[in-house]
Structures are given as structure tokens and as C-alpha cells.
Amino acid sequence: MTSPFFAGASQAWAALGADPSLLDRLSYGGPSGGLPARLPVIELARAAVAVCSLAAAELVSVRTGRPVPRVRVDDESVATAFLSDRLVRVDGHAWSTFAPLSRFWRAADGWVRTHANYPHHRARLLAALGVPGDAGAEAVARAIEERTALEVEETVYAAGGLAVAARGPEEWAKSKQGTMVAGQPLLTMTRLDDAPKRMRGAVALPCAGLRVLDLTRVLAGPVATRTLALLGADVLRIDAPQLPESQEAHNDTGMGKRSTTLDLGDATGRRMFEELLDEAHVVVTGYRPGALDRFGLTPEALAGRRPGLVIAQLSAWGHYGPWRERRGFDSLVQVATGIAELEGSADSPGALPAQALDHGTGYLLAAGVLRALAEQHHTGGTRLVRLALTQTAHWLVHDLAPASDEDDGFDTGRRLTETDSPMGRLRHALPPVSYEGGPVNWARSPGLWGTDAAVWGGA
Template sequence: MDTAFGAGTSQAWLALGADPALLERVTHTGPADGLPARLPVMEMARATVAVCSLAAAELTAVRTGRPVPRVRVDDGAVATAFLSDRLVRVDGKAWTAFAPLSRFWRAADGWVRTHANYPHHRARLLAALGLPDDSGADAVAEAIAGRGALDVEDTVYAAGGLAVAARSTAEWAAHEQGALVAGQPLLTLERIGEAGAGPGSTRAWSRMSGTSTALLPCAGLRVLDLTRVLAGPVATRTLALLGADVLRIDAPHLPESQEAHNDTGMGKRSTALDLGRGADHRVFEELLAGADVVVTGYRPGALDRFGLSPEALAERRPGLVVAQLSAWGRYGPWHERRGFDSLVQVATGIAALEGSGGGPGALPAQALDHGTGYLLAAAVLRALTEQHGRDGGGTRLARAALTQTAHWLVHGLAKGPERHGGYDPEPWMTATDSSMGRLRHALPPVAYEGGPANWARPPGLWGTDAAEWVTA
């Protein structure tokens, strides 16, 4: 049965500065029990997909001159998409998302969660604990058991690794970083440059207006994807679904797992460039000169030395849309820390809320990653719509953070009855041939009347595409 949008959808749509009257175009089908949790994860997931779908529909209307298409959000599709990293298969083989040293550990006075999926993070964790490179879980457990949780957190972060002490929601609220997060909006979208002002005056709109696939609202758009792991790649995967030419760029010395790319590389191309090398940097500058959107997912300030701060981009490339994602926010004592969904859950008290008498727990999916990804994609779509408005043009900046999404989940959404699992994701899965083998993956949840039902192409081998734009 179709039902009207919920409060979460309204909150997220208004956070984007959008017209509340358009919310009447949204209905959803549900509920599904695919994301069982104590917190309102299904409501959050549905809301983020709904606003992304509505932003796509709004941009479609701008491009076609027709009414905004209706949006119908399917709870089954949403739940399956939020579990996409766990459901993806290549020739029947699943991806093991978490390495053996990425888990909860009991400390002397509480719990710690570590993240060591990448070799360099694993090496830093072991070094911080004073352990040999070939140490396993038993040695790590013993090393952490004799130390305080906050001591482990500080020591590992000081060594460049990732470990977070489990906190309650009250402890996070009392923490300086937590208090600052509580004062931030869910996400921000602002104008940071006046150059190129005027309705439809940006180069992106000029290129987009020359395409004939108006029901793909991002057709003709060029997106530089400088993101890793889940949240950022989910955002750019969504822009690719909607017709954008998305080129992901990674540093050769920071390889991504092919398994992760099998999930989040849908519709995109991927290349490797070392921005510290002269030849590669010149190639990147040529790509940037032709880009319409730049999405970054590295720690705040990490890319500034390459001229990729929002202010530098606004000056170098007037009319650009810049979208920035971070784990902890661009403020406070933790703003330069690395972070992942699992660690944000632990710091903000989500793990404590989802836990049991045996210790902390976790959300049923990497919901902060996926939800923030759809919110960031929605912000990019709204930025493009605003650029075409009466006071349009200019450079736009969208920002989102996993901690802000976490705060919204814990404090901003009404908690419904606890859900129980049992739904079957099969109706929202599909399979296609790829260069890796037979790829089975979740279908996209972002949908509106006349919109795309699937990505135009499967992912390829990570880092092997040409460093060039496909769009004219």
C-alpha cells in the first residue's frame, strides 16, 4: 500500500533548502523488515532515498519543462540497497567486508572498536599496540585487555591508525566533538562564488542542455569522484545512475579493494593518478578543467595542497558544484581524524543503544554510510537545480558528515516499534555479466516516473580506465 512521506523525509528535504510543496509528489510502499534495529533505521533509509529521488525528479522537471515526476519509494528496494555491500556477489562469491582485526575488543574499562581493513591501517594498529606485523587477533585482544579504552583510542590515532572507545549517547553529548555535532544542521548547501552567475549560465548547464536524454537529469554532467569506501562512492554511484559521466580517481599507493568497487563502482569509470607526480598532476588538472562536479571524501584539508579546497576550486573553476564528505565533521578536535561508519556508530552511542548485555552492537547495515551518500547526492542535484534558477549560476558547496547523520538518527527521528527481520531481498536483486564474472547486485532504490531502472554499465576493474572524459 502506498503511504505519504514521513517526518524524516520532510526534515531532510527542508535541510536541502527545497520547496516543501514538492513533498506531496512522494509516496512510499512498505514497510519492509530488512533493517531491523532499535533505532529508526528504516525511516532514515527511506527518507534519504526519498529526498534523493525527489531531487532527481525536480532536476528532471527543470530540464524538460514538465511537472515534477512522481516519486514512489519502495521499502524493499531501500533495504536491499542499504545492504548492497553485503549482498554483492561475483560468480557466487561474497565479499568479506571486515578484516579479522576490524571488530570490538574488550578493554580494561570498557570496549574499543578498531578498523583495519586496509594494510596500512592494520600495520599502524599493530605498531601502536607494540605488536609484530604478523600478530593475530589473540595478541591484539591481550594487548587491549590490559589498557583503558580511551588510552587505546588515543594511542592508535596518534600512530595514524583507527580505534574508537565505545561511548554512551550521554558521554558523546558531553564530549567536545559531540556537543559541536549537536549544533550542526543535517547537511549544508551554500553558494560560495558569484562568478558565472545567472540562470543556466554554468558550463554544466550548457553541456547538459545539449543532450537529448532529459529523463536522465545528469546526462552530460562530468563528475570527478575523489572518494573511498562507501558513503562517497554511494553518492557518485547515484549520480552515475542518473546519467553523469563519473570518473573515480585514486592514488596508486592507496589501492581500493576490487570487492568494494564491485558494489560502488556501478555506472562509473575508475583510474589511478598520483597527484604528487608532475605528469599525473597535469592530467588531473586537465580533467578538473572539464569537470562540473567534484566530490571529495578524504579527511578535511587532506586535498587542499593540490588546490582542491572549496575556496581554491571556486576561484579556479567558477560555476563548479563541490560536495564534501567527512566522518567527524569539518570542526572540533576530531575534524582531522580518519573515520568509518562502524567507528562513528561506536563513538556516538549507537553501538551502546543497539547492544545487549553481552556488549555493544551495530546497526543492521552500514546505514550511516549509505544514508549520507544519498543525502550528498541529493545536495548535488539540488545545487544543479539552484544553478538554473532565477538567481542561479555561481559555485555551490554541499557538505555532509557521518556524525551529523548519526545525530539525526538518534535524536531527530521518531522511534517506531522495534522491527524484526525476515524479508527476502531477491525481488530487488539482478545479475549482469562483467569483466570480473557474473555480477549479482542490488538494484538502485532511487526512482521516479520515467527514471532509470538500473545502471547503464557494470563496474570494471578498479583503476584501469583511461583518465579522460567520455562526454563531449
């Protein structure tokens, strides 16, 4: 394990509490040159996919009693998958991943980045800045350039919107939130109780027979649950009917899953959710800490109602510190943690070549679920897996070795395919998670968001 290719995977595999000898089952190949950046983005991508694939292979062995299959990680496949949200097409048509008001703005003393992809976030941003609801970019620019970056951040967040002042890595490291992030591991895995193990028979796919409740939104959580669906799980995504969602985003991350809406504040919706929970094996949440507590969805409450669950939670800023209840997205975490400065120039901040914090955290989250299931198979217990985009960002900036600048002819087109879907002819990236004898594509294309019945598959 002297190759630099294995360094990131070794770190992530150790964070997952896994047997280090299984890393011998891992190898790398394929053309390189994808995801060029100053930071080691391809190493993050390669490592996250590697440990997810290896965790899937380990669970195959656990459930069948056979040796752990070999895993080969293909760089071209990995890089293409990390760009999947930008490469998806319906009948040849692309979509813009960022709305016009989701961008960098020059403030009086620096830069600020806003996120306004959803209508309610756009409305809150405009209201906080004191500009009309139909205002365009010019009016927003004028409102922001009159304020300091921190003033914009605080004003917009107080109104329920999303804006983050650009910070350098040193400034972030000295902040209270940054200091707390630096003291955290890449991820945490906790056993909550001694619930008896649920014995499951030998199956062809590691997650076959498992039911996953997916309470996540763009992008990391849906990437994780999409991966569990690839590996055989029955994944049902649940959204609140009053929260809008992008069908275009779902065209990418809805692979292999079904999608429904339930109002958990309504008696009927809550009853239907509890019925689904009674038969679930995994619950994945991607809302900011505390947002779902009023529905009894804390890890402790879930463990009490459904002992033996695997509960996986992700957030932008972490379950700790002064920013724990803040909303956040990959682009904003890049700005806060100094990544935008490191990838930028003297004239303006920059960005990673993909939403790498989202995708990387998504594959790490899926790996955590797979490892929890493997441990649970042996010793039972309700398990809790937690990750945060900021912790992945810290890993990228501080712990991963720089990647090679070699370019061996990387071509995303070789890892794209097409399939029919309810929306039209869908072009999409093939899954990067694989192992010897494992699936090479999703079992079903995504459907129309929120239109499936609130029942488990086959029910």
C-alpha cells in the first residue's frame, strides 16, 4: 500500500472502522486527467468511491459467506460520476445547475456567494437585501456592494436565506466553527443500543431485501441513496409536498429509486410514514440538524420505535458549533472553508471542477451505511452514521496528498449511457461503484419526482 493512490482510501477506510487487510482487494486503473484542480479533487473522488465499493464487496461476503470480491476503481468512471449532475440530458437538453442569483458577488470589502436555486430561498434573499421580489442580478449586485460580506451573510441568514462571506483557509481555521470541524474525524459511526441482529439470507446484491427511507435533498444524500439502490436496496425518497424540488436534479440522483411526498405534520401523512418506518432497515436524512426533531426523527427516537435500524445523517456544517442549524450547500461550504480562495485568483474566488464535497460525502455516507450493515450482521445494535460537508472539505484541504498532473486521455463520453424514462430519452453517467460480479447500471430509471405511491416496492 505504498502507492499514493491508496493513501486517501486508507484514511477513509480507517475512519469507517474497517479491516485494513481488505484494502489488498483494491486496485486502480483507467485514464486519468479528470477533475483538474489545485486541490486533490480526483484523490478525494477516487478514495470515496473506492471505500464505498470495498464496503459493498465486504457486505457481499458477509451475507454470502464467500470471499470478499475484488474491487477495481476506474478514474474515468469516477470523474464522470462526480460530474453526473452536469452531464445528464433529457432528449439532448441540458439544464443549468445554478440559478441566476446563485453566484459570487462583490461586497464592499470582499466577496460573498449566495444560493437561490429554490424559489423560497430566492424570495428570502431578495427580502433580506431590501430589493423587489422581481429584481434581477443588477439590483442584487447594487444591494450587496453597499454592504460588507459578513453583513450580507448575517442579514440573509437571519431572513432564512443562504449567503456566505468568502473566507481564506486561515480565517476559517481560526473561527469557532472551523476550529470545531478540525477536531472532528472524517465521519463518525456509533452503536446506540444492543438491539438483536436481523439475520438476512444470502443474496446476489449486498443490499437486496433492505428497505431505505430517503429523507434527503440535493445533492450528497441523494447520491448516497442512489448508490444503495444500485446495490439492491428498495429506496423510497420522501419529500414534503410544500417544498419544491427540481425534476432536472432528480433525473440524475433519482436513479434506481422511487419518490413520493408526505406531509409529516398531517395526521394521515404521519400515519403513512410510521407504517413505512415499521418495515424500514435504513433511514437516511439530509436536513440541517434539528429540522426533523419535531417529527420524532432524532436518532434516539428512531431507535426506540424501530430497534436495529441503521440511521445515517448528513449536514452541511456539522452537528455541533454555532453554525450547526444553518442551511448550507456544497458551493457555500467551499466559500466558507477557504476552498474558493485556494481555487481562485487575485481577481476573484474560484470553485472546484465539480460539486465534489457533495458527491464525495455521498459516497462516504453510502460506505458508512454499508459498513454499519456489515457490523450489524455480526453483533446487532442500532447504528448511527454521521457526516458533514465541512468535514469532507477539511479532509480535502488538509489530509489528502496532491494528485498527479498526468492526463491519459480522459473522456466522459465513454462512461455515459442512454435509457428511456418518463421524461424522455435520458443520458446519464454510469455508476462508479463496482466490484467483481457486481451491478454495472441501475435497475430502473428515475420517474417523475413525487409521483410514486407511499408504499414499499412490490407492496
